Amino acid sequence: MKMMKKYAHTFSVLLSAAAIISSIALAFPYLPDSINNRHQFLAYADPSPANTFSKTNSGLVAQDSLTNDSRVNTDYWTLNGDAVKMNAPHSYFEDSAGLHIGIEAASSGQWAGFYAMTPKTSAQLYHAVLSIPFKTVSDHWWDTGMYIQTSSAAVNYVTCAAAVGTTGVTWQVVSTKGDTNSATQFNVLWKDTSANQPYTRDCTIITNGSNSLKVYLDNQLVYSSDTLDLQMPSPFNAYLEVQSSTISKKLFGTYTDFYSTTNQFVTVTGAPTGGKVELVASNSVLASGSVGSDGSVNLDVGKYHMPLAAQIKAYNSSGKLVASSDSLSIWAGDGYNISGNKNDNKDDNHATKDIVHSLIKTIKQDDHKLIKSLLLSSHVQNNGEHKGNDNNRQEDNSHNEVNNVLTTTKDVRGLFS
Numbered sequence: 001m002k003m004m005k006k007y008a009h010t011f012s013v014l015l016s017a018a019a020i021i022s023s024i025a026l027a028f029p030y031l032p033d034s035i036n037n038r039h040q041f042l043a044y045a046d047p048s049p050a051n052t053f054s055k056t057n058s059g060l061v062a063q064d065s066l067t068n069d070s071r072v073n074t075d076y077w078t079l080n081g082d083a084v085k086m087n088a089p090h091s092y093f094e095d096s097a098g099l100h101i102g103i104e105a106a107s108s109g110q111w112a113g114f115y116a117m118t119p120k121t122s123a124q125l126y127h128a129v130l131s132i133p134f135k136t137v138s139d140h141w142w143d144t145g146m147y148i149q150t151s152s153a154a155v156n157y158v159t160c161a162a163a164v165g166t167t168g169v170t171w172q173v174v175s176t177k178g179d180t181n182s183a184t185q186f187n188v189l190w191k192d193t194s195a196n197q198p199y200t201r202d203c204t205i206i207t208n209g210s211n212s213l214k215v216y217l218d219n220q221l222v223y224s225s226d227t228l229d230l231q232m233p234s235p236f237n238a239y240l241e242v243q244s245s246t247i248s249k250k251l252f253g254t255y256t257d258f259y260s261t262t263n264q265f266v267t268v269t270g271a272p273t274g275g276k277v278e279l280v281a282s283n284s285v286l287a288s289g290s291v292g293s294d295g296s297v298n299l300d301v302g303k304y305h306m307p308l309a310a311q312i313k314a315y316n317s318s319g320k321l322v323a324s325s326d327s328l329s330i331w332a333g334d335g336y337n338i339s340g341n342k343n344d345n346k347d348d349n350h351a352t353k354d355i356v357h358s359l360i361k362t363i364k365q366d367d368h369k370l371i372k373s374l375l376l377s378s379h380v381q382n383n384g385e386h387k388g389n390d391n392n393r394q395e396d397n398s399h400n401e402v403n404n405v406l407t408t409t410k411d412v413r414g415l416f417s
Helices: 002-027 033-038 082-086 345-349 351-362 365-382 388-407 409-415
Strands: 052-057 060-064 078-080 090-095 098-103 112-117 125-131 142-150 157-164 169-178 183-192 200-207 213-217 220-225 236-244 251-261 265-269 276-281 284-290 297-300 308-315 321-324 328-330 335-339
Touching: 082 112, 090 112, 098 112, 098 236, 125 142, 125 157, 142 200, 142 251, 157 200, 157 213, 169 213, 183 213, 183 220, 236 251, 265 308, 276 297, 284 297
Parallel strands: 265 335
Antiparallel strands: 052 335, 060 251, 078 112, 090 098, 098 251, 112 236, 125 200, 125 251, 142 157, 142 236, 157 169, 169 183, 200 213, 213 220, 265 297, 276 284, 276 308, 308 321, 308 328
């Protein structure tokens, strides 16, 4: 018990000395370099996170700005549709404003379509910007949309589309089931028939083809469900398509900024268990999540336009920042691993121990006078109102404490090894 009291007392004195030396070193930069250099560790007791991030996988599957002035990338896109067999007037071209697909029905009221189709893909997130240059047609209907359809025989798909009629525009989310020739069942999941509909909308579709569907318009979630019966087995094809039943004239839809990613999440591994990971851009938290027992976390970024310019920040269970990346170009589906994370949750528990280790390690013989004078000065300042014998007793006690610091260093080092 006496030994433990001795260590406790010594530990208290060491911490006092550390705090005093740190304050002096920071407040008085004109102290001799030898002093400041040897006690530099005190000014950096809580260093910046040393952990680093490495990219483990890319989530980007395909990307096309659709703004090539010379031609459509037919190495990627397949251009076709029933308009060809029906001899319905149609055309397409690409310029700096986007991919333009135009169609006119072969006869009034008879639907015809023309599309640009992607190769088969297992991607689950799809994005494109859809534009229409008009809000009404003189007869029947015209529509444009991004369609995600199973590559199997059945015409089963989900779409984000704009339907234009004689009275205006309706933006909508639709799922369908069909046979090998066409869709036969239509399920309108969401629609907006309000006045003054926009000509252009940013559309993101996220689906697994089975039960889950999320649709964002202009980065706002308009539809979400995990209980659907979509019957759309992967792989999928994405279509940018116009359809028309009006013979008024050939009408064009425009598409830009197409991309697809493996999923909607950024996955971070190697994070401290019980901690938190954030995706931060311009001091705003875009997404955050709690770290699981396996050190991983999924950050949902599906609603944002890609790529994101953002940092990844990881915190331990005490809320301490333990890892921070540079600004990264991030796609949904990307994976990152934190390296150098050696159970950072233990850092806070041993912070005091580390300071003691550092203090013991750096105390040298020519620092003794400094420590003595600092401790004596502290006692004199705190007890300046005492006179005579009281003052002498305080100074004697201070000398004894300094001697304890200097003579029990070896014991304390053994205690914290």
